[in-house]
């Protein structure tokens with residue numbers, strides 16, 4: 001079977017779905033999204049789905065703000081029959097030392113200037129928001145009440161359903177196995193369900209973005225690392241806000257149905273694509289969280305899982321075209337925060353692909369910044 | 383079976399809702415789990431999985447033995463964070 005498409009988007013996660021929706025909204029026809037399993041079966045479905053505007057660079061603050069404002073109205077904008085379950089309970093970021101506290105202060109000044117109403121909190125004030133918080137080992141906190149959490153499946157499905165209404169085709173359980181190139185031009189995409197003739201391809205393949213890039217002869221400066229996460233049985237509301245530490249490398253929040261979701265990074269995590277769950281994580285996570293929030297000792301862990309962070313050298317995504325191959329676009333390397341950037345990724349990538357000026361200047365997120373030594377310095381990443 | 387029959391006791395999901403999800407195009411156990419939360423509760427799908435697989439099979443015509451029962455996620459029995467933090471014995475291999 002041979003199909004024809006004006007553009008093929010590889011990956012049915014939040015990035016691919018949001019790009020497809022925005023391109024269709026701008027009037028592009030014959031958009032095909034190819035997903036090897038089902039919608040949100042990659043990092044998107046595995047993620048903590050926390051969203052924050054407390055960033056340390058102007059660009060990231062703007063991207064996060066644009067996305068948050070979209071989430072606030074997404075059920076209506078996308079005409080979704082379900083609910084994306086957006087809960088704005090805020091993010092409480094804990095500072096472990098004076099240096100981090102200074103950084104938070106600088107971030108807050110920047111955020112306030114950009115219309116993000118974050119503020120610095122003393123540990124006493126932090127305890128007013130999270131009464132069970134054990135503040136030992138921390139010096140202060142930063143808080144923004146509009147940060148929050150969504151249901152990642154429903155959010156992605158909302159984009160998919162809206163895109164389908166605009167004529168986008170989603171091919172589930174279809175794997176891209178090759179991309180045919182003639183000179184520097186794309187001619188088609190090979191899949192397990194047939195051939196798709198096209199001159200444009202978007203690589204939104206998350207943890208497999210390197211494999212897709214290799215299909216056109218590009219080596220991306222990216223690795224994929226396992227990150228683990230768990231959820232407890234539902235309990236009564238006891239935690240209204242997300243609690244997070246960059247230094248401690250963990251986050252914890254209660255989701256609307258009552259489960260408490262928590263994750264933690266670890267330098268020893270495998271980078272070979274393995275996403276099996278390990279006991280070591282469970283122990284480290286339990287120790288970290290029962291010290292921080294002692295009443296959670298009684299919470300019962302019901303499930304743990306893992307997904308891949310697709311990580312670049314500066315932990316910022318790569319968004320845009322490449323010089324080597326015409327019509328090949330990257331929306332990759334989200335380094336653990338691609339869910340909250342999803343709506344903006346969709347808007348900005350569609351602007352780039354349509355040849356329009358971008359609503360936010362993201363030219364610094366080009367692939368060539370690493371060779372040129374022009375890395376983006378973002379202090380606030382887990 | 384009555385459409386109002388509860389298929390998933392953990393998340394209170396009826397047969398009707400499962401059938402609706404299947405006709406909306408969610409034709410695998412893993413997809414239905416993510417849309418309806420079936421199998422995410424404390425029984426981890428032990429009750430609802432066979433019932434849901436049977437419905438998928440009936441509605442899609444795919445024989446039940448060819449359907450993917452979905453990815454199993456540890457731990458099999460719920461454990462408290464306190465017990466894990468204290469390093470109690472576990473029968474779980476990573």
Ligand SMILES: Cc1cc2nc3c(=O)[nH]c(=O)nc-3n(C[C@H](O)[C@H](O)[C@H](O)COP(=O)(O)OP(=O)(O)OC[C@H]3O[C@@H](n4cnc5c(N)ncnc54)[C@H](O)[C@@H]3O)c2cc1C
Nearest residue numbers: 011013015036042043044047048050176206307338339340
């Ligand atoms: C444990 C964990 C917690 C996280 N927490 C957060 C958080 O709180 N907030 C946040 O913003 N971000 C978080 N992230 C990061 C976030 O999940 C990702 O950055 C984001 O989901 C990336 O979306 P994506 O669409 O680019 O990639 P993905 O969701 O990974 O989608 C890529 C898709 O491409 C498909 N694919 C791959 N290869 C092929 C192929 N050859 N053919 C066809 N399809 C293919 C895959 O099946 C996959 O569905 C977390 C990640 C993890 C793992």
